[in-house]
Amino acid sequence: MAGVKATIAPSMLSSDFANLASEAERMLEFGADWLHMDIMDGHFVPNLTIGAPVIQSLRKHTNAYLDCHLMVTNPLDYIEPLAKAGASGFTFHVEVSQENWQELVQKIKAKGMKPGVALRPGTPIEQVFPLVEAEAPVELVLVMTVEPGFGGQKFMPEMMDKVRVLREKYPSLDIEVDGGLGPTTIDVAASAGANCIVAGSSVFGAPSPQDVISILRKSVEGAQCKS
Numbered sequence: 001m002a003g004v005k006a007t008i009a010p011s012m013l014s015s016d017f018a019n020l021a022s023e024a025e026r027m028l029e030f031g032a033d034w035l036h037m038d039i040m041d042g043h044f045v046p047n048l049t050i051g052a053p054v055i056q057s058l059r060k061h062t063n064a065y066l067d068c069h070l071m072v073t074n075p076l077d078y079i080e081p082l083a084k085a086g087a088s089g090f091t092f093h094v095e096v097s098q099e100n101w102q103e104l105v106q107k108i109k110a111k112g113m114k115p116g117v118a119l120r121p122g123t124p125i126e127q128v129f130p131l132v133e134a135e136a137p138v139e140l141v142l143v144m145t146v147e148p149g150f151g152g153q154k155f156m157p158e159m160m161d162k163v164r165v166l167r168e169k170y171p172s173l174d175i176e177v178d179g180g181l182g183p184t185t186i187d188v189a190a191s192a193g194a195n196c197i198v199a200g201s202s203v204f205g206a207p208s209p210q211d212v213i214s215i216l217r218k219s220v221e222g223a224q225c226k227s
């Protein structure tokens with residue numbers, strides 16, 4: 001697995017949204033690489049969170065990589081506003097992009113953002129293969145390890161089969177895991193081959209978030225040394 005960087009991305013869904021800028025600053029001081037921003041439309045998932053205006057507000061306070069996870073039915077509508085707002089990564093769901101993923105990837109790249117694709121726990125991993133193997137490919141695959149919509153859910157270890165398959169096929173791909181990651185679940189994800197780790201409640205709910213970030217990073221780096 002040499003060549004893929006361990007990337008720790010606290011999910012700001014678990015932060016105090018009323019103090020988003022200071023929460024972001026705190027996470028970066030604690031060693032976070034990216035800030036994971038969960039954008040939900042109340043339609044693709046039964047929850048409503050933030051959109052481009054909040055990304056734009058946060059961008060005024062930080063240069064950090066903003067890793068946007070689009071849990072929305074119409075991701076195309078979000079490309080222009082999010083690019084203008086200062087998003088860094090744009091990860092859409094494969095379940096809503098069967099017809100237009102090529103257009104999505106091309107537009108995301110044209111706007112200078114990193115294109116990624118996410119999949120729900122019930123979606124077979126084979127559905128993302130064409131997107132990774134395309135002439136203009138996605139550069140990250142986000143494997144959901146809970147049902148999208150809410151933080152604080154239980155990690156689904158059976159999703160690690162998807163991560164193993166991806167890592168075997170694509171040694172240099174960024175493979176992100178999202179949902180229920182923390183000190184007790186990281187080792188299984190890291191040894192399966194995940195290198196981008198999203199963690200919300202385990203980081204924000206810890207007495208020492210920096211210790212959790214450091215445990216996550218060490219696990220990923222340790223797994224890479226063994227592979």
Ligand SMILES: O=C(CO)[C@H](O)[C@H](O)COP(=O)(O)O
Nearest residue numbers: 148149151152179180200201
């Ligand atoms: O995409 C998400 C939910 O749909 C979140 O990123 C995810 O759940 C992170 O929160 P936690 O680490 O608490 O599970």
Ligand SMILES: [Fe+2]
Nearest residue numbers: 038069178198
């Ligand atoms: Fe997410």
